[in-house]
Amino acid sequence: MSTDAVTMDKIVSLCKRRGFVFQSSEIYGGLASTYDYGHYGVQLKSNVKAEWWRSLVQRRDDIVALDAAILMHPRTWEASGHLEGFTDPLVQCLGECKRRWREDHLREAAAEEGRDPGEELRCPECGGELSQPRNFNLMFETHMGPVADAGSRVYLRPETAQGIFVNFRNVLQFARKKPPFGIAQVGKSFRNEITPGNFVFRTREFEQMEMEFFVPPDEAEQWFSYWVGERRAWYERLGLRPDHLRVRAHDPDELSHYSSATSDLEYLFPIGWSELEGIANRGDYDLRQHAEFSREKLEYVDSSSGERYVPHVIEPAAGADRATLAFMVDAYDEESIEGRERVVLRFHPRLAPVKVAVLPLVNKDGQPERAREIYEDLRERMPTEFDTGGSIGKRYRRQDEIGTPWGITIDHQTMEDGTVTLRDRDSLEQSRLAIEGLGVEMERRLAAEWRSPKLG
Ligand code: GAP
Numbered sequence: 346m347s348t349d350a351v352t353m354d355k356i357v358s359l360c361k362r363r364g365f366v367f368q369s370s371e372i373y374g375g376l377a378s379t380y381d382y383g384h385y386g387v388q389l390k391s392n393v394k395a396e397w398w399r400s401l402v403q404r405r406d407d408i409v410a411l412d413a414a415i416l417m418h419p420r421t422w423e424a425s426g427h428l429e430g431f432t433d434p435l436v437q438c439l440g441e442c443k444r445r446w447r448e449d450h451l452r453e454a455a456a457e458e459g460r461d462p463g464e465e466l467r468c469p470e471c472g473g474e475l476s477q478p479r480n481f482n483l484m485f486e487t488h489m490g491p492v493a494d495a496g497s498r499v500y501l502r503p504e505t506a507q508g509i510f511v512n513f514r515n516v517l518q519f520a521r522k523k524p525p526f527g528i529a530q531v532g533k534s535f536r537n538e539i540t541p542g543n544f545v546f547r548t549r550e551f552e553q554m555e556m557e558f559f560v561p562p563d564e565a566e567q568w569f570s571y572w573v574g575e576r577r578a579w580y581e582r583l584g585l586r587p588d589h590l591r592v593r594a595h596d597p598d599e600l601s602h603y604s605s606a607t608s609d610l611e612y613l614f615p616i617g618w619s620e621l622e623g624i625a626n627r628g629d630y631d632l633r634q635h636a637e638f639s640r641e642k643l644e645y646v647d648s649s650s651g652e653r654y655v656p657h658v659i660e661p662a663a664g665a666d667r668a669t670l671a672f673m674v675d676a677y678d679e680e681s682i683e684g685r686e687r688v689v690l691r692f693h694p695r696l697a698p699v700k701v702a703v704l705p706l707v708n709k710d711g712q713p714e715r716a717r718e719i720y721e722d723l724r725e726r727m728p729t730e731f732d733t734g735g736s737i738g739k740r741y742r743r744q745d746e747i748g749t750p751w752g753i754t755i756d757h758q759t760m761e762d763g764t765v766t767l768r769d770r771d772s773l774e775q776s777r778l779a780i781e782g783l784g785v786e787m788e789r790r791l792a793a794e795w796r797s798p799k800l801g
Pocket residue numbers: 503504505506536538545546547548549550551552553555620621622623660662663664665666667668
């Protein structure tokens with residue numbers, strides 16, 4: 346297994362230093378476990394989402410897109426089981442610190458440390474006695490309209506999936522699809538997590554990338570295996586090292602209330618192996634529940650054979666923030682070159698926030714003007730940056746830290762023969778290229794196959 350210099354602290358500090366991610370409401374002291382994305386973070390996360398759309402919708406005939414509202418009819422959450430079952434067992438310290446903990450996490454930790462998971466638990470912070478567990482619902486409540494009473498109560502959705510189920514009939518009608526087919530959606534979800542933490546790994550507001558794939562009941566198992574394989578391959582194609590990814594099937598007592606089988610794709614984060622994405626076999630649970638609560642028929646009827654059935658659902662559910670964090674962690678590298686240290690994010694070029702940096706070697710002799718012309722041509726084709734500030738070494742290091750795969754330097758030779766120096770972020774090789782045709786050449790490089798240099 347390839348070794349890593351990365352730690353979560355290094356990622357947090359790089360994110361702040363280079364403007365990827367900041368603490369939210371920082372000037373007021375910050376809001377716990379809530380983050381804002383800056384310029385490079387926005388572009389990186391957008392690229393992750395764009396690759397997800399490209400792979401799940403653009404390159405397939407059998408999946409269509411949806412963008413449902415965050416606020417949904419409150420009956421949705423009764424039908425889905427979230428009002429009843431989307432809870433965590435909460436215990437509170439009755440000693441000094443009064444902190445709240447998830448009972449299941451404390452029992453898991455006890456088992457991992459070789460202790461009896463059924464033992465009487467004590468507060469991990471101050472050793473105090475703990476209260477009896479109480480089920481705590483993770484949904485955020487708010488009110489619609491001017492009066493805050495029970496009749497106006499609505500919820501911020503805790504998963505995007507339900508927006509897909511309640512639109513099943515619309516899509517079936519208007520997209521003219523028949524099972525197996527899928528509906529894909531990307532959007533914000535909210536959970537009042539008891540123990541958020543580890544930077545953007547677990548927050549209370551986050552973005553999900555979910556797809557519900559509706560299949561004939563007898564094909565569910567085969568499609569479940571298919572999607573586990575597809576989703577793993579997606580992460581690997583975008584550069585995650587295969588030895589840092591694994592599939593873990595849930596034990597029966599871990600399954601969500603709707604699921605008959607779930608496998609997590611786990612990534613070896615600096616905090617250890619943790620869930621990156623869940624792939625669940627939801628059976629016909631959701632469509633049947635919504636059909637019962639809404640009294641609408643939610644089934645597929647084959648117009649030629651007359652056969653009717655409630656499709657089963659296979660759901661690959663990913664987190665955009667968690668995936669972005671995994672790509673950053675995997676890309677992070679440190680090396681020493683001729684006695685100088687550099688930090689470099691070895692992103693897949695398609696994920697890199699900036700693809701090319703155009704850098705005049707000196708700020709005179711017509712070089713900045715020529716560089717600006719090249720920059721203005723390239724930025725029409727791909728995200729490009731123009732940087733004139735500081736020594737060339739300092740500018741390269743800045744680009745390395747945001748993961749820019751290519752640097753183009755304009756020097757005195759450029760002014761003589763119309764060529765530029767192209768520097769490769771990973772190999773540090775420098776080659777000369779003609780300005781004529783440069784845009785096409787950079788597009789070719791961006792579209793080419795890529796393999797993480799960390800794989801050797
Ligand atoms: N619809 C199924 C569902 O929501 P989940 O495993 O609870 O399943 C799917 O969530 C993915 O969403 C997770 O694998 C993770 O990537 C992301 N996710 C869930 N809770 C999160 C949180 N509190 N913060 C950040 N990402 C989260």
